[in-house]
Amino acid sequence: NAGVTQTPKFQVLKTGQSMTLQCAQDMNHNSMYWYRQDPGMGLRLIYYSASEGTTDKGEVPNGYNVSRLNKREFSLRLESAAPSQTSVYFCASSARGGDGYTFGSGTRLTVV
Amino acid sequence: GQQLNQSPQSMFIQEGEDVSMNCTSSSIFNTWLWYKQDPGEGPVLLIALYKAGELTSNGRLTAQFGITRKDSFLNISASIPSDVGIYFCAGMNYGGSQGNLIFGKGTKLSVKP
Numbered sequence: 001n002a003g004v005t006q007t008p009k010f011q012v013l014k015t016g017q018s019m020t021l022q023c024a025q026d027m028n029h030n031s032m033y034w035y036r037q038d039p040g041m042g043l044r045l046i047y048y049s050a051s052e053g054t055t056d057k058g059e060v061p062n063g064y065n066v067s068r069l070n071k072r073e074f075s076l077r078l079e080s081a082a083p084s085q086t087s088v089y090f091c092a093s094s095a096r097g098g099d100g101y102t103f104g105s106g107t108r109l110t111v112v
Numbered sequence: 113g114q115q116l117n118q119s120p121q122s123m124f125i126q127e128g129e130d131v132s133m134n135c136t137s138s139s140i141f142n143t144w145l146w147y148k149q150d151p152g153e154g155p156v157l158l159i160a161l162y163k164a165g166e167l168t169s170n171g172r173l174t175a176q177f178g179i180t181r182k183d184s185f186l187n188i189s190a191s192i193p194s195d196v197g198i199y200f201c202a203g204m205n206y207g208g209s210q211g212n213l214i215f216g217k218g219t220k221l222s223v224k225p
Binding site: 004033035040041042043044045048058090092100101102103104105106 | 118145147152153154155156157160200212213215216217218
């Protein structure tokens, strides 16, 4: 019962470097989401994918791109990392709108 | 955009005490959810509420969907050390096949043994 799996768990990047955060779910969920969590700010939606083949911007999409590779996988890419992107990133999935989300355990990213 | 005000921001209580926290919104939601986050982990769903006025329990946890649909409450009875963590409320309006959760900023709970 893996649920939602995120890789890597930790990453340190230099300003300007690029990287892709990976997320996979094995629950056959239709919808997937990327959130970032910063101290005192709660969880803010970056991008989401309502179903395979669709992606939409959330509250804080600037500096990020996403790919819904197939039903299982939803990746988040930072093309040119900035210190303001230092955060904990969570991927989540849900079967359908109205259901609670299942979250991964997070990727802790530091940009120096 | 929609915002949720969650209070209190933090609580320091003695083991065995009851805990209350709440969440208010500037707009109506048709779903309220409560999550708990342990250190180093992702949030885990505790209780989901789908109807105004609904009162739902999960063990020592009880949550209510406010009658105005703009607020929700979470109570924890007889707290224990493993209740430590951050509790998030989340609201959602879903239509068709999609609904996006809006999260409060969390209540950090500390329990003294």
